[in-house]
Amino acid sequence: MNDLEKYMLRKTILELLLKIDQGGYSHLLIDHEIKAKKFSEKDVALLTEIVYGTIQRKLTLDFYLEHFIHTKKKIQPWVWMLLRMSVYQMVYLDKVPDHAVIHEAVEISKQRGHKGVASFVNGVLRNVQRKGLPDISEIKDDAQRLSIETSHPLWLVENWIEMYGYETTKKICIANLQDKPVSIRIQPMRIEMEDALAKLKEEGYRVRRSRIADQGIVIEQGNILKSPLFKNGFVTIQDQSSMLAGIMLDPKPGMTVLDACSAPGGKATHLAELMENSGKIHAHDLHPNKIKEINKRAEQLQLTIIDAKQVDARN
Ligand SMILES: C[S@@+](CC[C@H](N)C(=O)[O-])C[C@H]1O[C@@H](n2cnc3c(N)ncnc32)[C@H](O)[C@@H]1O
Incomplete structure (x- = not known):
């Protein structure tokens, strides 16, 4: 350079x-x-x-x-x-x-x-x-020190300490700073889990099934953006923890669901998959230019029950 x-x-x-x-x-x-x-x-x-x-x-x-x-x-x-x-x-x-x-x-x-x-x-x-740098460990107040040490807002650290105690809060804050492996979600109406795992391995990725989400695959090595499975909408990128939201909601085919803060559509498309693309999902977002991101993701995954619109959830 x-x-x-x-x-x-x-x-x-x-x-x-x-x-x-x-x-x-x-x-x-x-x-x-x-x-x-x-x-x-x-x-x-x-x-x-x-x-x-x-x-x-x-x-x-x-x-x-x-x-x-x-x-x-x-x-x-x-x-x-x-x-x-x-x-x-x-x-x-x-x-x-x-x-x-x-x-x-x-x-x-x-x-x-x-x-x-x-x-x-x-x-x-x-x-x-x-x-040299000032010593953060000299900050006496636990919440303040943890906030500075791990760069989390003080109000959040204080709330977490109240809810979970100092030691657990410290573990949460430290975990938040660590690199997480990329994970993907298969579109189960388009590909089976075993086929997706086999294809990704063939393409040279190191992968494993998610332990917490049935549709999830953890990419341990390789750039998933380059995979034909991703490019052709057989899988999409989503954190495993985000997949839990859809799993907990447990929507059924034929239901009507509102996702009030939806862009870029990770959870809305997951819900559509769980509903086997039957029913209706109203996917709203505040920003008009983000609506096309929701539509793009739905199209890529061949999901047709998502109606994306610009709506302010506060109204
Ligand atoms: C973290 S993102 C949501 C991610 C999404 N649920 C997913 O799974 O892909 C939060 C979204 O909320 C939207 N948002 C923020 N305030 C809003 C409001 N008042 N009404 C509607 N959407 C809002 C933002 O534009 C942003 O796209």
Whole structure:
């Protein structure tokens, strides 16, 4: 990667993080940028890792930065975001050396701001590098420490501690930070479980049946997006835990079901499968542009009982 490409990649990451911070949908924005800029597979992996990592560790990163910057209010949002994504790389990514992260952050600051911003960014990041990070374990309050350590909102951690106790809450928060394997759901009206497993193995995937959802398959190795089974709508991507919602609802063929917050249609299509594509599913979502995502997924899986419409569930 030459300097211009590296700069373009980091600049794109910064723009993406700013758009997502203003309420944009991360997967749609990332997908759009990847297609528009034609990044290599390696760059796409790095971009995805930095964008999602910076979002996931936001509260931890802000705690680190606030230790070095005491006048956060005066800092422009893009400068703070640039610092956040730079500290993310310095703390969590081994593959990019600190000096390269700092150099690129300074270059972006010069281009987007001016020399003063660049020297501020340089100063903060060099301080992080020289002085090291503040110690989170010194936070006395259990909920506050867990919130910062695992980057979960304080109100949520407090609620969970009240409901499940500290030890279980800690396990939940830590589990949330771990990478989960991708799982898929078979469309049982189009393919049998044994056939799907055999075909995926033939295609070179390492797979196993889900232990918690009858239609679920866990992909232990391989990019499922490239499989003809996925491309042709015999399977769809869905977390195993999300499959439990449909299983618990246990809808029967012929029923009428309302899914009030439906896009992109993971659960609505699952319900249609459980109902053997007989009955009606009203699939609503607030955002008009997301309705086509529900329709697209239903079409791919050859499910016809889903009526997707833009409706605000609050009305
Ligand atoms: C986590 S997603 C739902 C995922 C979906 N159930 C599935 O299984 O694929 C939440 C959705 O709720 C929608 N939403 C948020 N507020 C809403 C509202 N007031 N009325 C309708 N939809 C809403 C969002 O646009 C978003 O698409």
